[in-house]
Amino acid sequence: MIRFTNVSKRYPGGHEALSNIDLHLAPGEMAFLTGHSGAGKSSLLKLIALVERASAGQVVVGGQNLGKVRRGRIPYHRRNIGMIFQDHRLLFDRTVFDNVALPLIIAGHRRAEIERRVRAALDKVGLLGKERSYPITLSGGEQQRVGIARAVVGKPPVVLADEPTGNLDPMLSREIMALFRDFNQVGVTVLIATHDLDLVRRLPYRVLRLDHGRLAFDGHGRTA
Amino acid sequence: MNAPAKGRSSGASTIRSSIGTAVASWGIRHLQTFFYTLGQIWRRPFSALMTAAVLGIALALPAGLHVLLTNVQQVMSGWDGGTQVSLFLRRELAESEAERLAAKLRTHRDIAGVDYISREQAMEEFRRLSGFGNALDALSENPLPSVLVVRPVLGRSDPDSVKRLLDELGANPQVELAQLDMQWVKRLFALMEIGRRGVWVLGALLALAVLLVVGNTIRLAIQNQRDEIVITKLIGGTDTFIRRPFLYSGFWYGLFGALIAFALVQSSLWALAGPVQELAGLYRSSFRLDTLDALTTAGLLFGGTGLGLLGSWIAVGRHLRDIEPT
Numbered sequence: 001m002i003r004f005t006n007v008s009k010r011y012p013g014g015h016e017a018l019s020n021i022d023l024h025l026a027p028g029e030m031a032f033l034t035g036h037s038g039a040g041k042s043s044l045l046k047l048i049a050l051v052e053r054a055s056a057g058q059v060v061v062g063g064q065n066l067g068k069v070r071r072g073r074i075p076y077h078r079r080n081i082g083m084i085f086q087d088h089r090l091l092f093d094r095t096v097f098d099n100v101a102l103p104l105i106i107a108g109h110r111r112a113e114i115e116r117r118v119r120a121a122l123d124k125v126g127l128l129g130k131e132r133s134y135p136i137t138l139s140g141g142e143q144q145r146v147g148i149a150r151a152v153v154g155k156p157p158v159v160l161a162d163e164p165t166g167n168l169d170p171m172l173s174r175e176i177m178a179l180f181r182d183f184n185q186v187g188v189t190v191l192i193a194t195h196d197l198d199l200v201r202r203l204p205y206r207v208l209r210l211d212h213g214r215l216a217f218d219g220h221g222r223t224a
Numbered sequence: 225m226n227a228p229a230k231g232r233s234s235g236a237s238t239i240r241s242s243i244g245t246a247v248a249s250w251g252i253r254h255l256q257t258f259f260y261t262l263g264q265i266w267r268r269p270f271s272a273l274m275t276a277a278v279l280g281i282a283l284a285l286p287a288g289l290h291v292l293l294t295n296v297q298q299v300m301s302g303w304d305g306g307t308q309v310s311l312f313l314r315r316e317l318a319e320s321e322a323e324r325l326a327a328k329l330r331t332h333r334d335i336a337g338v339d340y341i342s343r344e345q346a347m348e349e350f351r352r353l354s355g356f357g358n359a360l361d362a363l364s365e366n367p368l369p370s371v372l373v374v375r376p377v378l379g380r381s382d383p384d385s386v387k388r389l390l391d392e393l394g395a396n397p398q399v400e401l402a403q404l405d406m407q408w409v410k411r412l413f414a415l416m417e418i419g420r421r422g423v424w425v426l427g428a429l430l431a432l433a434v435l436l437v438v439g440n441t442i443r444l445a446i447q448n449q450r451d452e453i454v455i456t457k458l459i460g461g462t463d464t465f466i467r468r469p470f471l472y473s474g475f476w477y478g479l480f481g482a483l484i485a486f487a488l489v490q491s492s493l494w495a496l497a498g499p500v501q502e503l504a505g506l507y508r509s510s511f512r513l514d515t516l517d518a519l520t521t522a523g524l525l526f527g528g529t530g531l532g533l534l535g536s537w538i539a540v541g542r543h544l545r546d547i548e549p550t
Contacts, residue, residue, distance in 0.1 A: 049458070051549050072463075079460035089455050106461045108249045150459065 001027040001158060001189040002048060007057035009043050009213075017043035018213045021057070025191060027157070030184040032200045033193040035210035041193035044210070045160050048191070049081050050074050062157060079107060082151030082188075086163035088143045090135040096122070096146050097131040103154040121149040125179060141172040148179055152188070159183055161192045165199065173199055254468070261472035265480075272477070275441050279481025279528065282434050284488040286427035287516070287524050291489060293419055295514050300412065309390055311372040312401040315343075322370050325398055329374060334389050339373040346371060369400060431531055434481065438474050438535030445473060446543045454549045463544060470540045471533060478532015482525045489516055489524075 002025040009018040018040045025031055033041050046052040047059050050066055059066045062080060069077055090099050100121055104114045122128045125145040135143055144164060151159055161180065165173035177199065184190045194200060200207055209217035265272040313322050319342060326340045341349070346368040351360055376389055386404060394402035446453070456466055497513045504511040516524070 051458070075457070075460045075462040075465075077460075078458065083458055089451075089458070091452055091455060102456070103459045106456065106459065106465055108253060110249070110252075154460075 001025050001029070001062060002191070003058075003060045004044075004047075005058040005060075007047065007054045007059055009040070009047060009052060010055040016213055018047075018210075021215050023208060023215060023218065025189055027189055028184070028187045029206065030180065030190040031192070031206040031208055032203075033191060033208050033210065034195060034197060034200060035216075037195065039210040040213040041210055042162055043213075045083075045162055045191070045193055048158070048160060049083055050077055075106075079103070079154060080156050080158060082154065082156040082159040084144075084147050084151045084159070084161035084164050086166040088135075088147040090143060090146055090150075092135050094134075095131065096127060096133050096135065096138070099135065099146055100131075100149045100153050103150060107154060117153055118149075121153040124152070124182075125149045140167050141175070144168065144172075144176060145179070148176070152183060156188070158189045158191075161190070161194075163194055164192060165194060165196055170199075177203065257468045257472050261469050261476060264469075264473070265476055272480070275437065275477055276480035276484055278437055279434050279477060279532070280484025280488060282430040282437070283481055283485035283524060283528050284492075286423055286430055287485055287520065288489045288492060289419075289423045289426065290520060291493065291514065291516055293416070293423060296416065296419075298514065299509075299511060300416070307376060307386055308405050309374040309376070309386070309393060310403045310405055311374060311393055311396075311399045312369045312403070313372065313398055314400045315369050317370070317398055319343075319370070321398065322372070325396075326372050329372065329393075334377050334385065335374055336377045337375045339375075341371040341373065343368055343370045431527075434478070434528070434531045435535040435538065438477050438532050439539040441477065442470050442474055442536040442539040443543055445470060446540065446547070450547055453544070453547045457547075458549045467540050467544060470544075471536050474532045474534075474536020474539075475529060476532070478529040478535075479525070481532065482528025485528065486516065486521060486524055 002023075004021045004023045007018060007021040008016065010016045021044065033044060035041055043052065047054055047066070048061055050069060054067065061077070064077065066077070091102070097118055100118045101114050104117060109117075118131070119128065122131055125148055127142060127145055127149065130138065130142065135146060138146065144167075148161075148164070151161075159180070164180075165176050168176065173196065180190050180192060181203075204220065206220060207217065208215060313325070322342070323340060326338045329335055329338045343366050347360070347366050350356070350368060374389075374393065376386055390402050390404050393399060396402075453466055493513055493515050500511075500513045
C-alpha cells in the first residue's frame with residue numbers, strides 16, 4: 001500500500017530530515033513510527049500525504065507514484081488518506097457535525113448520504129450526542145476523536161496519525177489506540193507516529209524506528 | 225438485431241444520467257455556496273455594509289456624472305438645429321439697399337429665411353437687453369449696424385455647408401462681417417466632449433478603485449481563514465472548492481455596491497428634480513431631469529458585480545497559492 005524506495009528528504013538550507021528510507025507497508029497493515037523528536041517521523045508522513053515531496057527516491061501509495069502526481073491532482077490523492085494531527089486541526093467556528101462532514105462536502109456527496117455517514121462516524125468514536133456542540137466545548141480527548149471521525153468518514157484506505165495521543169492521559173490513549181485497531185481490522189492501512197514507547201511495546205504491531213532520518217529498526221513492538 | 229441496440233441505448237442513458245448527477249451536484253454546491261456566503265455577510269452586516277458603501281460611492285460617481293451629461297445633452301439637442309448666420313451690414317448702407325439684399329438672399333437655395341433687423345430695431349433691442357440704456361442716450365448717433373439674420377436650409381446645416389455659406393455671404397461687399405452664431409454652441413459641444421471623456425477616465429479610475437477595494441477585502445478574508453484553508457487542503461479540498469466562497473463574496477460585494485450606487489444616484493436625482501424643474505420653468509422649458517434609464521441601470525449592476533467578481537478572482541489567484549499546509 002505504501003512503498004518507499006531509497007527516499008531522502010532534504011529541506012532548503014541543507015537539513016536532511018530523511019535519508020535513504022526503504023520500507024513497505026502491505027494493504028491492511030498497521031504499524032507504529034517511533035523515534036526521538038526531529039528524527040523525521042512527521043517528514044515521512046508528510047511525504048505520504050504529499051504535503052512535501054521527496055528530494056530523492058520514490059514514494060508509491062496505492063500503486064500511484066507520488067512523484068508523478070501533478071499539483072492539481074494532490075487533493076484527489078489526499079482524499080484517499082485520512083489524516084489525524086496532534087493539534088486536532090478542527091474548525092472552531094463550526095459544529096462537530098460540520099467538522100466531520102467537511103471531507104464529504106468536499107467530495108460532493110448528497111445531504112442525506114452525508115448525514116448518514118457523519119452519524120455513523122460519530123457513533124464509532126462515541127460522540128453521537130455531541131454533533132451540535134462546538135469543538136471548543138469538548139475535552140482534548142473528545143476533540144481528538146472528532147479529528148479521527150473526520151479522518152475516517154470518507155472511508156479512506158490509508159489512515160495516518162501524527163502523535164494522536166500526544167496530549168492525552170494513558171487511559172484516553174488506550175481508547176484512541178483501540179479505535180485505530182478497529183479501523184485496521186476492517187482493512188484500513190494505519191501508520192501512527194508516536195514517541196509513546198510504553199504504549200507501543202504493549203501492542204503486537206510492527207514498529208519502525210527512525211534515528212536522525214534513517215530507518216534504525218523495523219520489527220515487532222516487544223523487541224523495539 | 226434489437227438486443228445490441230437496446231444495450232447501447234441503455235449505456236448511453238447511464239452516461240447521460242451520471243452526467244446529469246454530476247451537473248446537479250455541481251449546481252447544488254454552487255447554490256450552497258451562494259447562500260452560505262450570503263449568510264456570512266448577513267452575520268457581519270456592518271463590515272460588509274462598510275465595504276459595499278465604499279464600492280457604492282465609487283460606482284455612483286461615474287454613473288451620476290453620466291446621467292447628468294445625458295441630461296445636458298438632451299437640453300442641447302434642440303440647439304444645433306438653430307444654426308444661424310448674422311450679417312452685419314456696412315453702416316453707410318441705406319435701409320432700402322439692405323432690404324433689397326434681404327430679398328435677394330431669400331431666393332438663395334441654401335437659405336431658409338432671412339430676418340432684417342434695422343439699425344433702430346437693433347438699438348431698441350440693445351437698449352432693452354443690455355441695461356446700458358442711459359449710456360446710449362449720451363451718444364449722438366446710433367453706433368449699431370443693421371443686421372440680416374440668415375437661417376440656412378435645415379438639410380444643409382452641417383458644419384461644412386454652413387462654412388461655405390458663411391464664406392459666400394462674407395464675400396459680399398455690402399457685408400461688413402458675417403458671423404456664425406453657432407460658435408458658442410460648438411464650444412459647448414467641445415466642452416461636453418471633454419466632459420464625456422472625463423467621465424470615462426474617472427470611471428476607469430474608480431473601477432480600478434473598486435477592484436482594489438474588493439481585492440483587499442478578499443485578501444483580508446483569506447488571511448483570516450488561513451487555518452481553515454490549510455485544513456481544507458489537507459483533507460482534499462481542491463483550489464476550485466476553496467476559491468468558490470471567496471468568489472461569491474466578491475460577487476455579493478459588487479452587487480450590493482452597485483445597488484447602493486443605484487440608490488445614491490436615484491436619490492440625488494430625485495433631490496435635484498424639483499429645483500431643475502423650477503429653473504426650466506423660468507426658461508419656459510418643459511425639460512424634466514431624466515433618471516437612470518434601464519440600460520445604464522443594467523450597466524451599473526452588471527459592471528459592479530463583474531468588478532466585484534474580477535477583484536476577488538485576482539485576490540484569490542494571488543493569495544490562495546501561497547497558503548499550503550506545512
